[in-house]
Amino acid sequence: MLGRCAARALGALRGLREGAPPARSPGPSRRLLSSEKVSEKDHSLPKPCWSKDMRLLFDQFMKKCEDGSWIHLPSYEDIATQRSQDFSTFIHAYFPTASEQINKEKLSQGRIFTRSFEDGLGFEYVMFYNDAEKRIVCVFQGGPHLQGMPGFFHGGAIATMIDATVGMNAIVSGGIVMTANLNINFKRPIPLCSIVLINSQLDKIEGRKLLVSCNVQSVDEKILYTEATSLFIKLNPEKEFHIKELVLNSAPPA
Numbered sequence: 001m002l003g004r005c006a007a008r009a010l011g012a013l014r015g016l017r018e019g020a021p022p023a024r025s026p027g028p029s030r031r032l033l034s035s036e037k038v039s040e041k042d043h044s045l046p047k048p049c050w051s052k053d054m055r056l057l058f059d060q061f062m063k064k065c066e067d068g069s070w071i072h073l074p075s076y077e078d079i080a081t082q083r084s085q086d087f088s089t090f091i092h093a094y095f096p097t098a099s100e101q102i103n104k105e106k107l108s109q110g111r112i113f114t115r116s117f118e119d120g121l122g123f124e125y126v127m128f129y130n131d132a133e134k135r136i137v138c139v140f141q142g143g144p145h146l147q148g149m150p151g152f153f154h155g156g157a158i159a160t161m162i163d164a165t166v167g168m169n170a171i172v173s174g175g176i177v178m179t180a181n182l183n184i185n186f187k188r189p190i191p192l193c194s195i196v197l198i199n200s201q202l203d204k205i206e207g208r209k210l211l212v213s214c215n216v217q218s219v220d221e222k223i224l225y226t227e228a229t230s231l232f233i234k235l236n237p238e239k240e241f242h243i244k245e246l247v248l249n250s251a252p253p254a
């Protein structure tokens with residue numbers, strides 16, 4: 001019951017952004033003009049580069065969203081710099097010395113790393129959040145530019161997707177957080193261009209610390225590729241930020 005209420009509340013938050021695609025029936029993304037600096041395209045919706053299996057998994061999870069137990073998380077190229085100035089301001093105020101060293105001219109070109117590749121070549125993924133269970137499942141299809149050893153994914157690419165998934169779980173559960181520690185056991189190499197499931201779970205919150213674990217499995221769950229544990233530190237223990245809303249409605253303004 002509580003879980004459903006939370007899911008409805010999250011769903012309501014989604015609706016705050018004008019033109020946000022509804023959770024149950026995602027619409028097509030608006031075509032970009034070449035002059036636009038930041039794309040409004042929701043990269044977590046089906047694209048031509050998605051394989052049949054990726055599309056099938058997306059449809060299965062969207063079905064699970066229908067009763068509100070799971071929530072589809074949209075994903076854009078930019079979150080902080082365009083959509084929420086106060087988010088950037090907070091982060092820069094938390095790290096004043098590091099902030100001074102940022103090249104402000106380059107800042108406007110900032111993009112979320114996992115969304116900076118051409119469609120199909122890098123990270124294609126979609127995340128679904130279960131509020132009652134504090135879980136995120138990420139369906140990940142890595143492209144050919146993520147190669148490490150010939151024919152397999154680069155370990156750094158896997159680590160990146162793990163960090164993005166457990167990080168999103170920590171953000172949705174705890175607010176503004178940063179990765180303090182990430183431990184990864186690579187148990188089996190992941191064939192290049194395959195689709196895997198990244199299952200993350202919030203294990204514990206201890207004051208400012210959030211512990212999140214995850215595994216990476218084949219779609220049929222027969223192969224356990226990777227296991228990881230992580231520690232996130234909450235930066236805003238007192239200050240309430242609309243970070244959940246920001247994540248769920250993270251499109252830059254039109």
Ligand SMILES: CCCCCCCCCC(=O)SCCNC(=O)CCNC(=O)[C@H](O)C(C)(C)COP(=O)(O)OP(=O)(O)OC[C@H]1O[C@@H](n2cnc3c(N)ncnc32)[C@H](O)[C@@H]1OP(=O)(O)O
Pocket residue numbers: 079112163164165167168177178179180181207208209231233235247
């Ligand atoms: C929306 C799209 C986003 C998608 C998700 C993306 C997720 C990606 C997230 C990232 O990759 S973040 C980038 C990588 N991380 C960093 O650059 C963080 C660098 N580290 C820091 O800036 C600071 O160490 C940090 C902010 C994490 C903590 O510094 P603080 O000064 O705020 O906290 P402090 O050092 O006082 O530590 C608070 C508590 O955490 C504990 N702690 C901190 N770091 C720890 C550590 N590494 N291991 C164990 N414990 C640690 C520390 O001992 C202490 O425990 P107690 O409260 O019990 O005394």
